[in-house]
Amino acid sequence: MQGQSQRVIEAEHLSFAYGAVPILEDVNLQIEAGEFLGLVGPNAGGKSTLLKLMLGLLTPQQGRIRVLGRPPKQARHRLGYVPQYPSFPRDFPIDVLNVVLMGRLGVGAGLSAVLGTGFGGWRRRDREIARRTLLEVEAGDLESAPIGSLSGGQLQRVLLARALVGEPELLILDEPTANIDQRLEGEIFELLARLNTNLTIVVVSHDIGFISSYVNRVACLNRTLICHQTESIDGEMINTLYGEPVRMITHDHGTDDHEHGQSTGAGAHHARGVTPHG
Numbered sequence: 001m002q003g004q005s006q007r008v009i010e011a012e013h014l015s016f017a018y019g020a021v022p023i024l025e026d027v028n029l030q031i032e033a034g035e036f037l038g039l040v041g042p043n044a045g046g047k048s049t050l051l052k053l054m055l056g057l058l059t060p061q062q063g064r065i066r067v068l069g070r071p072p073k074q075a076r077h078r079l080g081y082v083p084q085y086p087s088f089p090r091d092f093p094i095d096v097l098n099v100v101l102m103g104r105l106g107v108g109a110g111l112s113a114v115l116g117t118g119f120g121g122w123r124r125r126d127r128e129i130a131r132r133t134l135l136e137v138e139a140g141d142l143e144s145a146p147i148g149s150l151s152g153g154q155l156q157r158v159l160l161a162r163a164l165v166g167e168p169e170l171l172i173l174d175e176p177t178a179n180i181d182q183r184l185e186g187e188i189f190e191l192l193a194r195l196n197t198n199l200t201i202v203v204v205s206h207d208i209g210f211i212s213s214y215v216n217r218v219a220c221l222n223r224t225l226i227c228h229q230t231e232s233i234d235g236e237m238i239n240t241l242y243g244e245p246v247r248m249i250t251h252d253h254g255t256d257d258h259e260h261g262q263s264t265g266a267g268a269h270h271a272r273g274v275t276p277h278g
Ligand SMILES: Nc1ncnc2c1ncn2[C@@H]1O[C@H](COP(=O)(O)OP(=O)(O)OP(=O)(O)O)[C@@H](O)[C@H]1O
Pocket: 018, 023, 041, 042, 043, 044, 045, 046, 047, 048, 049, 050
């Protein structure tokens, strides 16, 4: 259960480099409980790196990051994470329920169940929670399906269930709809919007136009980070930024060599996969 106005993420003057290559520079970000934040930016802008810092998988060279008031590693069991690409082989002989149950491994009860009785010996309570979570993501009928038999959209729901089954306070998704079609993308985001009624969510996306109708706030990352309230991201603003009507966009800040470089208060923006209308 989240506190009334608990700060879920607090990043202050965060800088990170892989070796000598700077990826994040002086990033400041506060996320309050209950927010649905979209993280957008160009390829290699540092989005996945920022998520890994939130998850405690990387350590910043400068600055500080707190998750639920603690160092990220200490908060990891209270987070749910859906990675960009599923990291297990699709022909692995395991059914959906057991994939979802893996998400209970970080939770005390699930772990002791596995250690005590061997793999597969989950407690009834863990199985109940896993089934309930599959229902929540509208994938209850897939419980016994081999993981390799699922469509892209079904797999995303199952990975979402795996992230939710540990009953997290913050759900982090790295481009959850990158490999599925637009209709299913809408369904997944409808689902995320419902989950957001009692869960803080951070989602990485390339498509600011699409996510703007679901998220409350958009953070734009291209080495440095700038936030916009969703209501300020309307068609007119996007068109002004691009100089022509566009649909699918990412935008970036603070470099001088933009294709559509325009100086705005928020920095210049450019499009990837831009679809001019008309
Ligand atoms: N382990 C690593 N070692 C060295 N460089 C890395 C490593 N991981 C990522 N990078 C580089 O860091 C930069 C930022 O990567 P990151 O994955 O954070 O970007 P991103 O915004 O998530 O990109 P995309 O939209 O393409 O997923 C990229 O240039 C990437 O090649």
